[in-house]
Amino acid sequence: MCFNISIAHSQESIENQFNAEFHIDFSFTSRKHISAFANPIVPAITSENTNEIQPLTWGLIPQWVSDRKKADAIRKMTYNAKSETVHEKPSFRNSFKKNRCIVIADGFYEWQTTSTEKICHYITTSQTSIFAFAGIFSEWTDSQTGEFIKSTSILTQSANPMIAKIHNIKKRQPVILDSKHLSGWLDSSTDYKNILENSYNTDFKSKIINSPLKK
Numbered sequence: 001m002c003f004n005i006s007i008a009h010s011q012e013s014i015e016n017q018f019n020a021e022f023h024i025d026f027s028f029t030s031r032k033h034i035s036a037f038a039n040p041i042v043p044a045i046t047s048e049n050t051n052e053i054q055p056l057t058w059g060l061i062p063q064w065v066s067d068r069k070k071a072d073a074i075r076k077m078t079y080n081a082k083s084e085t086v087h088e089k090p091s092f093r094n095s096f097k098k099n100r101c102i103v104i105a106d107g108f109y110e111w112q113t114t115s116t117e118k119i120c121h122y123i124t125t126s127q128t129s130i131f132a133f134a135g136i137f138s139e140w141t142d143s144q145t146g147e148f149i150k151s152t153s154i155l156t157q158s159a160n161p162m163i164a165k166i167h168n169i170k171k172r173q174p175v176i177l178d179s180k181h182l183s184g185w186l187d188s189s190t191d192y193k194n195i196l197e198n199s200y201n202t203d204f205k206s207k208i209i210n211s212p213l214k215k
Contacts, residue, residue, distance in 0.1 A: 001167075002036075002108055008032045020052055021052060046137055047188065050183070060091065061151045075151065102185065107123060123206045126205055133174050133176060134177050137152045
């Protein structure tokens with residue numbers, strides 16, 4: 001799965017990479033470690049406006065959720081969406097059909113389980129220093145307070161041989177988009193099987209580091 005990422009590059013570097021500008025109200029801060037479990041704000045580009053980088057909350061809240069208590073409960077289970085079932089799961093299927101996005105990052109963390117310990121790996125790609133995860137998003141409004149939350153989930157797929165050796169329990173990896181597939185993913189009419197195949201074959205780089213959190 002993918003619960004820990006980094007986006008340590010500058011705002012200017014990100015804007016140049018994706019030919020888009022940060023939303024005027026987005027106070028972006030570079031961070032070496034971002035944990036999904038804190039429901040953080042992450043930079044994303046949605047299918048609604050490909051020229052703007054928006055702040056999305058990590059942990060998708062489906063539009064049909066009735067109250068804040070249920071919203072807080074469900075988003076603990078929606079940090080990731082399995083690519084194999086995203087089109088049919090009630091929490092994800094509406095977003096998959098019409099609300100695609102890319103989540104911007106420059107690395108992610110996975111833990112390799114051995115008989116004695118868990119070893120933290122920081123994983124990047126060989127193709128580019130800044131990349132995008134395939135994501136979906138949802139818009140939800142708290143009926144009691146009027147608070148509006150735009151939230152996201154990152155897609156995952158079966159791990160390729162390299163990542164399977166690292167993430168050796170779940171054996172999953174995030175869906176990372178090649179630059180040539182960014183617009184294709186954001187277009188919900190596109191057959192995304194080729195995108196998944198390309199992502200599976202991503203050329204990853206990994207290094208062992210001190211864990212940014214206790215596992």
